[in-house]
Amino acid sequence: MNFFDITRESACAVNLPATTSDGLFKQIARIASKLPALHDIPETEIVAKLLAREQQGSTGFGGGIAIPHARFDQASDFVFFIVTTRKAIPFNALDGKKVRVFFVLLGPGERVRDHLKVLATISNIISHSNVTRELLAARTPTALCEAFLSKLPTDEQPPRQEKSKLLIVILYEDDYFYDILDYFLEAGLDGATIIDSSGMGQYISKMPLFASYIGFMNEQKNHSRTLLVTVPENRLSAIIRGIESITGDLDRKQGAMLIALDIGFSKGTMQMV
Numbered sequence: 001m002n003f004f005d006i007t008r009e010s011a012c013a014v015n016l017p018a019t020t021s022d023g024l025f026k027q028i029a030r031i032a033s034k035l036p037a038l039h040d041i042p043e044t045e046i047v048a049k050l051l052a053r054e055q056q057g058s059t060g061f062g063g064g065i066a067i068p069h070a071r072f073d074q075a076s077d078f079v080f081f082i083v084t085t086r087k088a089i090p091f092n093a094l095d096g097k098k099v100r101v102f103f104v105l106l107g108p109g110e111r112v113r114d115h116l117k118v119l120a121t122i123s124n125i126i127s128h129s130n131v132t133r134e135l136l137a138a139r140t141p142t143a144l145c146e147a148f149l150s151k152l153p154t155d156e157q158p159p160r161q162e163k164s165k166l167l168i169v170i171l172y173e174d175d176y177f178y179d180i181l182d183y184f185l186e187a188g189l190d191g192a193t194i195i196d197s198s199g200m201g202q203y204i205s206k207m208p209l210f211a212s213y214i215g216f217m218n219e220q221k222n223h224s225r226t227l228l229v230t231v232p233e234n235r236l237s238a239i240i241r242g243i244e245s246i247t248g249d250l251d252r253k254q255g256a257m258l259i260a261l262d263i264g265f266s267k268g269t270m271q272m273v
Contacts, residue, residue: 003080003121003152008035011081011104012141018085025050028068028083028104037077038106046070046106060093064136065126069105071115078107078118082144084135101135103148125151165236166261169227169243170197173255177225179246184229187239191270192229230270236260 011031018024029046032038038046049070053059060066081104088098103122107115125131125148134147171177184192231239240258247256 003118003149006078006080006118007145007149008079008081009141009145011035011079012144013081013083014138014140014144015086016083019087019089021054021089021091022047022051024083024085024089024102025068028102031081031083032079032104032106035079037079038072038075040074041072045072054092058092058094060091060095060097060099061123061126062093062095062097063126063132064088064097064099065101065103065132066091066093066099067103067105067119067122069107069115069119071107071109071112073109075106075108078105078111078114080105080118082135082148084138084144101132121152163233164230164263164266165233166263167227167229167231167236167239168259168261169229170224170257170259171227171255172224173247174225176247176256180227180243183242183246187235187242189229189231189239192227193270195226195228197224197226228270230263230266231260 011034013027013031016024016027018027025047026043028050029043032046033041033043049072050068053068053070058066059068083102083104085100085102088100091099093099103126105115105118105122107118129151131148131151135144138144138147169180171180181192184190240260243256243258244250247253250256250258
């Protein structure tokens with residue numbers, strides 16, 4: 001079981017206004033009950049289970065951290081999320097310190113071994129990293145997740161995605177269009193978005209100053225197509241050479257333009273389905 005599969009960023013929360021453990025558990029239950037894996041469980045039952053676990057012995061780990069957790073027969077899967085509170089609250093922690101960072105684990109009742117394994121991983125990360133300071137500095141749920149997940153052992157980390165560029169191809173010459181699409185398919189780029197676009201000429205021609213050029217500026221050459229395609233960074237130069245084998249050297253002639261941009265984040269695909 002991988003932490004990336006059970007971590008729910010949507011449930012993470014920064015600076016909850018709780019001042020007591022009971023109040024915190026009510027807020028945690030309100031969040032948790034909205035998660036698909038727990039949607040059949042009433043908030044009152046989630047609170048009761050968390051309180052019952054605390055009565056067996058505090059889950060206050062020490063160092064301002066607690067790991068409240070519980071198991072439910074109705075849970076379809078594990079969920080893990082992190083919340084922080086505005087102020088540290090009393091939690092009967094092992095070291096007597098108040099707590100501001102809470103790692104919440106809720107899961108199926110019958111999967112005891114998996115439950116213990118997750119708790120052990122959390123404990124290990126807390127004990128051998130400075131994650132607490134990073135979590136308290138986090139200002140968004142995303143930052144909370146990233147601070148914790150970055151501390152996971154290497155074998156828990158997801159495989160690195162190959163770095164890609166967004167290649168933008170603007171074509172004013174229709175003759176190039178289908179040849180470039182054929183080249184994309186030959187090169188294994190089987191997903192692209194195509195936008196019908198136009199140059200500024202048709203708009204300038206509507207301005208009184210340029211009215212005398214209306215015929216010239218409304219010629220078909222002002223219609224263009226813009227292709228957006230993701231390209232592996234290590235293949236970008238080769239792809240550009242392939243495009244220029246169709247269009248000619250774009251430093252020397254008009255009719256097309258290429259732009260390559262870094263991709264800060266991507267999710268999903270443009271591949272044909």
